[in-house]
């Protein structure tokens with residue numbers, strides 16, 4: 001897909017303009033520009049983390065979480081593991097959990113380590129984490145991508161992967177089951193962030209969705225005018 005300079009400008013405007021703070025309670029300092037995200041606005045690939053980025057933080061830890069292949073069929077006991085990364089370098093006791101939602105790409109610590117969201121996390125004494133979305137990277141719930149096997153790639157399933165993982169992070173990793181939770185995502189990952197906030201307002205305290213489409217549209221040409 002080719003993007004004209006007009007489309008890059010539109011994308012930049014969308015990025016800067018379409019920022020949704022679903023809850024401003026613990027995110028007060030979001031007025032200055034977003035350097036990491038601005039740079040991304042000029043990337044031809046769109047709102048995805050740079051490929052091949054390697055963690056720059058010795059405190060970024062790799063782990064895997066076991067989730068159910070199908071959260072909605074009690075007869076189906078199949079499980080799979082997805083990758084996640086977390087980092088406690090800015091954490092202060094009683095601080096919140098800040099999550100960079102993984103989108104349609106392999107797991108990548110870039111946004112967790114270099115973004116305005118990271119800066120806000122540092123100010124707030126937050127624990128940072130990011131996940132690998134089911135079906136991407138090495139987080140596959142199925143042995144191959146036959147059409148039949150794609151039936152578990154639904155946002156409903158993804159939201160339950162997220163919510164169960166968040167529960168685990170708060171209880172077992174942070175040791176604070178009541179930690180507040182703020183989500184961030186760009187593009188599709190941001191769509192998931194806002195849906196998670198909408199669906200689980202008792203667990204997700206805030207969501208920041210950047211340049212995120214929320215209405216499913218076939219052949220969405222407006223995105224690349």
Ligand SMILES: *[C@@H]1O[C@H](CO)[C@@H](O)[C@H](O)[C@H]1NC(C)=O
Nearest residue numbers: 142143144145146147148149
């Ligand atoms: C894909 O996986 C299914 C099991 O989920 C299996 O029955 C099928 O033979 C596999 N297809 C290929 C091409 O390996």
